[in-house]
Amino acid sequence: MTGLPVRPEFEGRSPYGAPQVPAAHRLNTNENPYPLPDELLADLGAALGAAALELNRYPDRDALDLRADLATYLSRSGTAVTPDQVWAANGSNEILQQLSQVFGGAGRMALGFTPSYSMHPLITASTGGTFVDGHRRADFTIDPDAAVAQVRELRPDVVFVTSPNNPTGTAVALDTITALHDATEGVLVVDEAYTEFARPGTPSALTLLEGRPRLVVSRTMSKAFGMAGLRLGYLAADPAVVDALQLVRLPYHLSSLTQAAARTALAHTDALLATVDAVKHERDRIVAALPGLGLTSVPSDANFVLFGGFADAPAVWQGLLDRGVLVRDVGLPGWLRVTAGTPAETDAFLTALGEVVAAPGLGG
Template identity: 65%
Template sequence: MTSLSDLPIRDDLRGRSPYGAPQLDVPVRLNTNENSYPLPEPVVEAMSKAVAAELRDLNRYPDRDAVALRAELADYLGHGLGTANVWAANGSNEVQQQLFQVFGGPGRTALGFTPAYSVHPLLATGTGTAWRDGSRGPDFGLTVGDAVAQVREYRPDLVFLCSPNNPTGTALDPAVLDAVLAEAPGMVVVDEAYTEFSRPGTPNALALLPGHPRLVVTRTMSKAFGFAGGRLGYLAADPAVVEAVQLVRLPYHLSALTQAAARAVLEHRDLLLGTVEVIKEQRDRIVAGLRQRGLTVADSDANFVLFEVGGDQRVAWRTLLDHGVLVRDVGLPGWLRVTAGTPQETDAFFAAIESVPTGSDSGPAGPAVPPAATGPAPTETGTV
């Protein structure tokens, strides 16, 4: 039987494993930062009608440039952005891949500050771009001095910054972005996949787009909109950047069905975004509960929490799984990441974590969990 090693694949891909997180059938899945709330029935009905209207014409190619969808995304973003400032693709991963294709490639370099989104270096490899692994401080923060020093050292063609950062949940200091924009010789990409979950007063990068033609902000409808299965990501940038990515995008890359469904979702954005505040309450509840338990927890502006287990994270991960709760081992020794979901899922997580030993302690720690949020959960229409 032929194996992968028998095929004439590129040398730099040999020995690598594909990206992936465990997809296990367990009662509580809190490992991939999905929105735990199903789409409300009015949104499902609107999507069904929108998709049905496209079915008869599937013998024709879709709008190659997704103009109507991009206009509605620009309207959602505000900040004076228009259709020419926005580009959409099948998830923010494809958007970022297109950025690598047009601004990276052989002989070019990209820089990220780890721990950060693990797909970025994979996209670099796939496009033949040299990846430089920058670093963060012990608190997972990134200072102006450290960021500028690393940009000066590597002189990258692409710099990737995440705010909030995955897997740590930490937001980016605006001063860091300002400094990187001033120092970087190439493109600066700010991945804002989780920005809707940020705490009040946390800035985003959209306001900096005017006057910064090499700044790109990427976003997704997977998280706050609960559209992970729909695969819709987008960027906001100077119109010249949108023109640039069209040089490498595949013809008709975004299907008519995806465009129709995404537009229906955007029409109901107020309804869908109603779950965001509920999820933020659960995130803050998780942070408080874990800290009461004596664990170190990273500040989070996302829909997930990174926490130190006080021992081998693989043992803690398995213990939680044995109790029906799937979280994410992100490869940081001693740390795990848990998605904030429904109040019931938070209850299950806290019940399971009581069985996880802390430090050298071989037995479960005593309960130290705040009460569940008393506000009502979202109804079928998504209100709270």
């Protein structure tokens, strides 16, 4: 970018991304490993064909039918959500970007608790805001007292909480979320991209929405629904938040094809979510196997595991890749992250990991 009049806050930054190097087992991007069911593929073809007949026309700019379907899905959890509380966009990243455009921006501050989703500071910078790191304990949990004190001191305009957290995997207690909401004068965004994979008894922040007009819960269809290629994110919040977001959304931001595909997928919710238990089983299988290799992990409510105890994590990453298994180096010394895949992928990962940690200097 030398010689270009790039904004100063982007100088020296690297774009978000995960290495997509050739590997027999790609376990680095937290995708659902299972293909879409045949009955959904058939209905998708019909739905997209019907939508294509009117591609000469703009799509429904408010995505009313899609938002109604998303509200129905969210309400299945036992917390009633109405269509006017729901907004949808091209992936949860666009949701987060729109929130930052409305509630953050130039002269405003966002607070997050790292390590967490690395797009939060990037989106904050892209919208002209300042990101402040709230940090976590050594076990990667949020210290609620320290976090609340920091919120009261800094008075951020946007507070990001990722639950389950990425890259560490653990969900944030509702008491912590409530305390942060009550301490801030800004909006609290709870990023729940992985919530369908949470361990039993782990509640969603959806249960906190009533009476909290500054609380936003962000979701995605990329993970549990196995629709990463669709790029459909959404949120639930007070209707006033949804109204505010429409001030910054681009005209007709969700294509007719995206809306049709998402609605078709939601009509097959049960079939799509049938893979969740299988993924959770492989996640728990990985966690159970790690101590036998002299390694440890962070308790996970997501479809991935942060595992560690390495003297040289980058060397372990390379050793796994040399054996055909691609995992994610998230930049935490001594730690790597692996996506829970199919049983065969778990076999390949555990076999490769056993070989690598047995090599001198790479284990714990």
